[in-house]
Amino acid sequence: MNTNPYRDSSGRTLADYPRPSVAVDTAVLTLDEQVGLVVLEVRRTNGAGWGLPGTFLHEGETLADAVRRSLDVKAGVSGLNPRQLHVFDAPDRDDRGWVLSVGHVDVVRPERIQSRAPSTTRLMPVERPGRLPYDHADIIERAVDYLRARYSDRPDPDGLLGDEFTILQLRLAHERITGRAMQRDWFRRTMDPQLEPTGLMATGTRGRPAELFRRRGTAGAGTRG
Numbered sequence: 001m002n003t004n005p006y007r008d009s010s011g012r013t014l015a016d017y018p019r020p021s022v023a024v025d026t027a028v029l030t031l032d033e034q035v036g037l038v039v040l041e042v043r044r045t046n047g048a049g050w051g052l053p054g055t056f057l058h059e060g061e062t063l064a065d066a067v068r069r070s071l072d073v074k075a076g077v078s079g080l081n082p083r084q085l086h087v088f089d090a091p092d093r094d095d096r097g098w099v100l101s102v103g104h105v106d107v108v109r110p111e112r113i114q115s116r117a118p119s120t121t122r123l124m125p126v127e128r129p130g131r132l133p134y135d136h137a138d139i140i141e142r143a144v145d146y147l148r149a150r151y152s153d154r155p156d157p158d159g160l161l162g163d164e165f166t167i168l169q170l171r172l173a174h175e176r177i178t179g180r181a182m183q184r185d186w187f188r189r190t191m192d193p194q195l196e197p198t199g200l201m202a203t204g205t206r207g208r209p210a211e212l213f214r215r216r217g218t219a220g221a222g223t224r225g
Contacts, residue, residue: 020089020098024066025054025136026082027143028075029107029126031160036176037147038123039140040113042074044133050122052136053077054101067104076117082106086142093135101134105143107158127179151177155191155215166202166210167191 005013028040041050055070057063063084071077082104089100124130126144129137150157151174156165161173171187196216201209 018098020100022057023054023094023099023101024057024063024070024104025052025088025101025134025139026067026071026104026106027052027085027140028071028077028080028082028113029105029143029147030110030113030123031173031176032110032123035123035125036179037126037144039126039129039143040075040077040116041122041124041129041132043120043122047133049133050124050130051133052139056099063102063104075113075121076115077113078115080106080108080112085139085146088135088139090135101139103139103142105146107147107160109160109162148178153190155194164198164200164212164214166212168210170213 005015007013030038030040032038040053042053043049044051053070053074055066055074057066061069064081067082068078068080071080071082083106085103085105087100087102091098093099093101126140129140132140147158155170156173161169165173167188170191171182171184174187175182194216195213198212198214200212202212203209
């Protein structure tokens with residue numbers, strides 16, 4: 001076993017270099033029928049106000065494990081699988097010291113976060129998230145850009161509507177996510193090739209019954225989140 005520490009070309013070991021702390025912060029996004037696209041926030045325990053659920057990386061822990069731990073402990077939410085979004089590494093981003101944050105994002109149906117603690121969590125519109133610490137507003141903005149790019153020409157790729165939906169439900173969901181009205185004919189032409197009819201009609205809706213569709217290739221496969 002080699003007991004000599006690694007040295008680089010200047011003769012320094014890894015311990016000779018200052019190291020930043022590493023944190024994770026997660027933007028969990030969902031749709032509210034009245035408000036539109038919202039983000040999950042938690043009440044800060046070591047500071048005033050609200051922020052994204054996050055934590056410092058523990059020794060021997062993976063980033064994914066740290067994210068799941070932070071969501072469980074800070075928000076009371078489990079069973080999510082956020083994706084890595086971006087590394088936020090501005091040297092002065094955190095007034096506590098040199099801290100890198102690996103931002104994550106997850107896009108889920110509202111029922112996936114029903115277990116959240118109501119007294120210490122809240123859902124805020126992504127356009128008006130409130131006053132947040134560090135660069136959490138930047139993390140939300142990047143998460144929203146990521147989501148809107150996914151929804152630009154694909155029918156509900158994150159399964160926010162479930163397996164079956166009407167064209168109207170699909171268009172309204174996309175409008176809430178993009179924050180703008182969509183031309184109906186263009187939307188139908190763009191989405192139609194990626195949809196297949198279920199042969200069923202929606203129930204409990206006003207007016208004429210509307211046909212239900214599903215995404216092509218998802219029959220019986222379920223949806224993510």
